[in-house]
Amino acid sequence: MSTATLTPAPYRVTANHAETDDSRTLTLVPVAGDRIDYEPGQFTMIYAFGAGEVPISVSGDPAREGELVQTVRAVGAATRAICELQAGAEVGIRGPFGRGWPQPEPGAEDLVIVAGGLGLAPLRPALYAALADRSRFGRVSLLYGGREPEQLLFRDELDAWQQRHDLDCRLIVDVAGPEWPGRVGVVPALIDRLEIDPARTSALVCGPEVMMRYAATALLARGLEPSRVHLSFERNMRCAVGHCGHCQWAGSFICRDGPVLDWSVAGPRIGVREL
Numbered sequence: 001m002s003t004a005t006l007t008p009a010p011y012r013v014t015a016n017h018a019e020t021d022d023s024r025t026l027t028l029v030p031v032a033g034d035r036i037d038y039e040p041g042q043f044t045m046i047y048a049f050g051a052g053e054v055p056i057s058v059s060g061d062p063a064r065e066g067e068l069v070q071t072v073r074a075v076g077a078a079t080r081a082i083c084e085l086q087a088g089a090e091v092g093i094r095g096p097f098g099r100g101w102p103q104p105e106p107g108a109e110d111l112v113i114v115a116g117g118l119g120l121a122p123l124r125p126a127l128y129a130a131l132a133d134r135s136r137f138g139r140v141s142l143l144y145g146g147r148e149p150e151q152l153l154f155r156d157e158l159d160a161w162q163q164r165h166d167l168d169c170r171l172i173v174d175v176a177g178p179e180w181p182g183r184v185g186v187v188p189a190l191i192d193r194l195e196i197d198p199a200r201t202s203a204l205v206c207g208p209e210v211m212m213r214y215a216a217t218a219l220l221a222r223g224l225e226p227s228r229v230h231l232s233f234e235r236n237m238r239c240a241v242g243h244c245g246h247c248q249w250a251g252s253f254i255c256r257d258g259p260v261l262d263w264s265v266a267g268p269r270i271g272v273r274e275l
Contacts, residue, residue, distance in 0.1 A: 008092025041100030116207025
């Protein structure tokens with residue numbers, strides 16, 4: 001096993017940006033050496049000294065050299081400690097780990113990205129990569145929703161993405177006041193009105209599991225094959241290398257065999273409460 005697998009490398013915080021009332025995007029740079037290379041959809045283990053270690057998906061642009069960007073929601077002792085770090089503080093980084101989003105085949109394949117809440121964070125690198133190499137795709141769509149407008153991530157980028165002519169960016173929230181100009185409802189409802197050619201479309205989905213289940217069902221109803229619907233999971237990952245068994249899921253280890261799985265694998269499992 002490599003040193004990156006077992007030993008955290010020191011990274012320094014250079015920026016801490018508030019996304020929502022409980023989520024922060026941290027920009028990190030290695031204290032020594034080069035930034036780790038990662039694929040969109042992979043995750044790292046972030047160690048907050050004195051608080052613990054947690055798995056966090058990379059949310060930055062893989063083409064930007066030198067920096068590692070990760071978006072964290074404060075839900076426990078370790079994640080709260082990470083969210084409170086200011087410029088100059090250090091964390092330990094292990095990784096990258098897991099299987100990322102599938103790479104598109106050369107040609108004009110359509111891409112649908114479906115995100116709910118914090119699920120946009122691990123999808124953002126895949127969107128960056130698609131927009132940077134736009135000729136590899138036909139239609140590219142981003143369908144994103146949250147509980148309310150204040151809970152949407154990356155608001156400045158969402159505004160910019162909605163202005164692009166080569167990206168169909170649609171937003172929705174569960175509840176909103178009269179000042180919200182967009183739709184109100186759940187994310188899977190956006191799929192019904194989307195123009196889709198199922199034979200040439202791949203879908204990337206991330207968010208709460210119930211949202212992913214309904215989104216995948218809606219995509220299958222539009223004609224997509226199960227192998228073309230890819231979902232990212234996070235289930236009690238601890239060691240990140242498949243040794244501890246905490247993230248075992250019906251014969252797979254999410255940290256090693258995921259976090260990205262297609263519906264042909266995940267579909268039969270996701271609705272089974274015992275798993």
